[in-house]
Amino acid sequence: MPSPFPGMDPYLEGRMWMGVHAQLIAEIARQLAPLLRPRYLALTGERVVLATPDEIPSGPGFYPDVGVSRGSDRPMTESGRVAAAPLLLKTVFPEAIPQYTVEIRDTDERRLVTAIEVLSPTNKRGDGRSEYLVKRGTLLRSTSHLLEIDLLRTGQRVPMAQPLPPAPYFVLLSRVERRPVSEVWAVGLRQPLPTVLVPLLNGDADVPLDLQKALTTVYDALGYDLAIDYDRPPEVPLSPEDDAWAAEALRQVRSGPPAN
Numbered sequence: 001m002p003s004p005f006p007g008m009d010p011y012l013e014g015r016m017w018m019g020v021h022a023q024l025i026a027e028i029a030r031q032l033a034p035l036l037r038p039r040y041l042a043l044t045g046e047r048v049v050l051a052t053p054d055e056i057p058s059g060p061g062f063y064p065d066v067g068v069s070r071g072s073d074r075p076m077t078e079s080g081r082v083a084a085a086p087l088l089l090k091t092v093f094p095e096a097i098p099q100y101t102v103e104i105r106d107t108d109e110r111r112l113v114t115a116i117e118v119l120s121p122t123n124k125r126g127d128g129r130s131e132y133l134v135k136r137g138t139l140l141r142s143t144s145h146l147l148e149i150d151l152l153r154t155g156q157r158v159p160m161a162q163p164l165p166p167a168p169y170f171v172l173l174s175r176v177e178r179r180p181v182s183e184v185w186a187v188g189l190r191q192p193l194p195t196v197l198v199p200l201l202n203g204d205a206d207v208p209l210d211l212q213k214a215l216t217t218v219y220d221a222l223g224y225d226l227a228i229d230y231d232r233p234p235e236v237p238l239s240p241e242d243d244a245w246a247a248e249a250l251r252q253v254r255s256g257p258p259a260n
Helices: 017-036 126-140 211-222 240-255
Strands: 040-051 068-070 087-089 095-106 112-118 145-150 169-174 183-187 195-198 207-210
Touching: 017 040, 017 095, 017 112, 017 207, 017 211, 126 145, 145 195, 169 195, 195 211, 207 211
Parallel strands: 112 145
Antiparallel strands: 040 095, 068 087, 095 112, 145 169, 169 183, 195 207
């Protein structure tokens, strides 16, 4: 079954997002690769960010175990001055969270032409956000284009000199020749994700990236319709108005097309 939503599926924003994130990056690279040949390559890159539990989604595999244990019943030493600790508590321990990107590089010199970032929760809060902003600043000061895809409603948006319009999702493109001005797509919950143009080196035409096609391919190929419990509310709550709209969209999918 296809996703019941025309664009971004808000049910993907919770504990499933890290898997979606990795697959979406791979699908973007696959979509672009044949359009870039023979002068460019679309390569996937990975880096690791250390994040504490409040910076990553809840769910199995995301939070470190938390537990409380009583101290041992060993007696005090003969001097009576040293006793076993009464409690053993697990500390908050950072987890290594992989972050994936698409790098478009020219085949001659392997220089970075365009970086494509699909933001994760760790890019949008805490130390992970600080690390991402350092990387982002380096890219914006370079001769590489930067395409950022933010399909998460939670966390902080990337810093802009002018406020972003109200919208749940954003795509931002910073072309080298237009900086500091960025092209911005504000994407609503009720509309498909856009097809955007990915810039290359000066003199070469942009190539299209169909974000909705990429997300739909990942959703269908991985069978997220079987993994998501649409009978429950999404883990990241919707506004009352959007919640009512989502409930109607789900009802229509379940009831099927009208009979002729």
